[in-house]
Amino acid sequence: MLKPLLYIRPKPWQIAISILGVCWGLATAFTSPKLLKEEEQSDFQMTESTPLWTVMGKLGKIKTNQPKDWAKAKDQLTIRQGKELIEQGFTTKEGSSTELLSKKMSCASCHLSVREEPSLDNLDPQKRLKYVDSNQLSFLPGPSFYGMINRIFFFNNDFAKLYDGPYAHLLKGAHFDLRKSMDACNQLFADGREMEDWEKEAILAYLWTLELKMGELEMKKADWEKVEYSIKNNRSNARAVNLIRRYYSEVYPAHLVRPPDERARQMISPASNSFLNGRKIYERSCLHCHEEKRYSRFKLDNRQKTFKRLAANFEGKAKYSIYAAHRYQSGKNWRGIPIFTKERMSDDQLADLRFFIDNMAKMGDEALNYYKN
Structure with missing residues (x-):
């Protein structure tokens, strides 16, 4: 024979907890997803x-x-x-x-x-050159x-x-x-x-x-x-x-641009070009790949003989011309060394590089003292 279930009368505090639990469940069930999202958003703190x-x-x-x-x-x-x-x-x-x-x-x-x-919203190549030089970084063709x-x-x-x-x-x-x-x-x-x-x-x-x-x-x-x-x-x-x-x-x-024409290449002078700027480009860019043949079979260094070799290839479409190396010049479907877009190296900077090489070829290390300031 089944025994009757005993009825135990809940105490007032137990009834209060039960009511709160039901209310909380209903509030959660019917809370708008938008409100939950806004609450989550409001807890977020944006820092540097x-x-x-x-x-x-x-x-x-x-x-x-x-x-x-x-x-x-x-x-x-x-x-x-x-x-x-x-x-x-x-x-x-x-x-x-x-x-x-x-x-x-x-x-x-x-x-x-x-x-x-120096500024993430300004991609000026000259400002970038100054920044990488001051931070002992390389000046490279790829971002x-x-x-x-x-x-x-x-x-x-x-x-x-x-x-x-x-x-x-x-x-x-x-x-x-x-x-x-x-x-x-x-x-x-x-x-x-x-x-x-x-x-x-x-x-x-x-x-x-x-x-x-x-x-x-x-x-x-x-x-x-x-x-x-x-x-x-x-x-x-x-x-x-x-x-x-x-x-x-x-x-x-x-933007992939053609090299300056023959006449424009020769129009360099201390009045319009910076020896020190050209030196930064040579040291931060050219030597990055070519010093001790790091990424290239063509070796570069700081000897006057090396600068004379580079200067001898300024004109025309010489294989070792700085213009062939820095600007697209070899026809369609060209593969090989990366090229500098005009946003990564300007024509003015390319002219500064030539000015530096030209003076180092003529004067050797004396050019470093002559253009020291």
């Missing part, structure tokens, strides 16, 4: 060390250049592999060295992995990997026009796709092989460690406060995104 994409994401902008697997991209082994692929062209995988991306050069031959501009994942376009139409034959497929989509742009750069400029998917993902993982930080944008206080307001209140987000965009370059312009 906050990554740029974190802030853009809070404002509703979809991140570009994202890894396929975020968990793997944050793994230190993957990041290390990406760093090594950039700096030395190979890494280790499962205990063995991987195949070289290129037998001629690595990504670091042409790209820095640190900041190279820095620092902040690369915060950019939205890569190879532009000038490159598409240059490679319109058997290599055109490499640039198809590279304008919008960082992975395709890695492959195109490695095959066209480094004359390397096609990159494997895991290699591109490893490099991408490393690039995410080089993301821009909000403090580096050097925003005006009023604009900073407007961005903070938008994040906290989830209002005027588009305006906030556009305010941030004013302080860094999402797109790096790149």
Whole structure:
């Protein structure tokens, strides 16, 4: 025979807790997702060390250049592999060295992995030269990997026009796709092989460690406060995104220009050219690749004999002309050493380089004292 259930009368405090629990459950169930999002937004604090994409994401902008697997991209082994692929062209995988991306050069031959501009919204090559010289950095043809994942376009139409034959497929989509742009750069400029998917993902993982930080944008206080307001209140987000965009370059312009003509090349003088500027370019750019044949079979040094050899090739289409080395001059589907766009080295800077070489060829080390000031 079943025993009757005993009824135990709850105490007042137990009834109160039950009622509160039900109310809390109903409040949570019927809370608007928008209100929850706003509450989450209001707890977010933007600081100078906050990554740029974190802030853009809070404002509703979809991140570009994202890894396929975020968990793997944050793994230190993957990041290390990406760093090594950039700096030395190979890494280790499962205990063995991987195949070289290129037998001629690595990504670091042409790209820095640190900041190279004094101001992130000003890409003037002369200001960049002064900045890299003062920080003991190189002056290179390729833009820095620092902040690369915060950019939205890569190879532009000038490159598409240059490679319109058997290599055109490499640039198809590279304008919008960082992975395709890695492959195109490695095959066209480094004359390397096609990159494997895991290699591109490893490099991408490393690039995410080089993301821009909000403090580096050097925003005006009023604009900073407007961005903070938008994040906290989830209002005027588009305006906030556009305010941030004013302080860094999402797109790096790149124009492939012909070398100056014969007459323009000869119009150099102390009145219009800077010996010291030319020296900085030679030391920070030319020697970066050519000193002790670091990335090139053509060796350069500071001997007068070397400068005489360079000066003898100023005119025409000589193979070792500084104009052939720095400007596109070899016809379509040209492969090999990277070329400087006019945004990476101006014609004035190229003239300064010639002025420096010309004087070093004529005077040797005496030119260093003569143009000391």
